[in-house]
Amino acid sequence: ETGVTQSPTHLIKTRGQQVTLRCSSQSGHNTVSWYQQALGQGPQFIFQYYREEENGRGNFPPRFSGLQFPNYSSELNVNALELDDSALYLCASRRDRRNYGYTFGSGTRLTVV
Amino acid sequence: GNSVTQMEGPVTLSEEAFLTINCTYTATGYPSLFWYVQYPGEGLQLLLKATKADDKGSNKGFEATYRKETTSFHLEKGSVQVSDSAVYFCALRDNFNKFYFGSGTKLNVKP
Numbered sequence: 001e002t003g004v005t006q007s008p009t010h011l012i013k014t015r016g017q018q019v020t021l022r023c024s025s026q027s028g029h030n031t032v033s034w035y036q037q038a039l040g041q042g043p044q045f046i047f048q049y050y051r052e053e054e055n056g057r058g059n060f061p062p063r064f065s066g067l068q069f070p071n072y073s074s075e076l077n078v079n080a081l082e083l084d085d086s087a088l089y090l091c092a093s094r095r096d097r098r099n100y101g102y103t104f105g106s107g108t109r110l111t112v113v
Numbered sequence: 114g115n116s117v118t119q120m121e122g123p124v125t126l127s128e129e130a131f132l133t134i135n136c137t138y139t140a141t142g143y144p145s146l147f148w149y150v151q152y153p154g155e156g157l158q159l160l161l162k163a164t165k166a167d168d169k170g171s172n173k174g175f176e177a178t179y180r181k182e183t184t185s186f187h188l189e190k191g192s193v194q195v196s197d198s199a200v201y202f203c204a205l206r207d208n209f210n211k212f213y214f215g216s217g218t219k220l221n222v223k224p
Contacts, residue, residue, distance in 0.1 A: 035212070043214045106155050
């Protein structure tokens with residue numbers, strides 16, 4: 001199996017801008033989750049999608065939004081960027097089957113200046 | 114609510130020393146417990162997991178036992194190597210497949 005691929009690997013944006021991060025999951029991975037990992041911290045759950053519908057959300061404002069596509073790719077969109085949005089953003093995906101674990105991507109390092 | 118607390122680092126050990134990284138959790142329901150490892154500039158890699166009480170997860174010489182009575186999932190390795198230097202995250206996954214991570218423990222192993 002190929003891994004979970006995220007793009008871009010690094011990104012610099014200006015405060016107030018909008019950004020789209022992408023994740024390409026393995027075939028059959030119907031569930032995808034996004035996490036934000038601030039420097040020196042553990043990942044924090046942003047939201048989860050199952051078969052193209054959001055089915056769980058963490059404590060993040062509405063300017064964090066997502067999409068999941070039928071080809072097992074997904075996006076995380078962040079509007080009105082703030083300096084505190086600077087972090088490593090991770091996506092993780094899994095198959096529907098019982099006991100299948102999540103595979104994490106290597107992440108996108110977003111810096112907001 | 115659900116949460117994970119793990120010992121703060123960094124932890125510095127000499128090669129071949131014994132490793133323990135403490136992890137305790139608070140959870141409703143019946144979570145699964147995990148240890149992930151993160152090398153510099155990379156994402157998370159699953160190290161081991163346990164899905165129910167008294168299960169022992171093991172991989173690459175690392176072990177952790179799911180202790181419901183003490184709500185703990187401590188990571189151990191009998192003899193660490195320089196290549197084990199990384200950040201280790203304890204995590205629980207709830208019944209909605211949402212992960213809760215600890216803040217991570219950086220391990221430095223010196224030759």
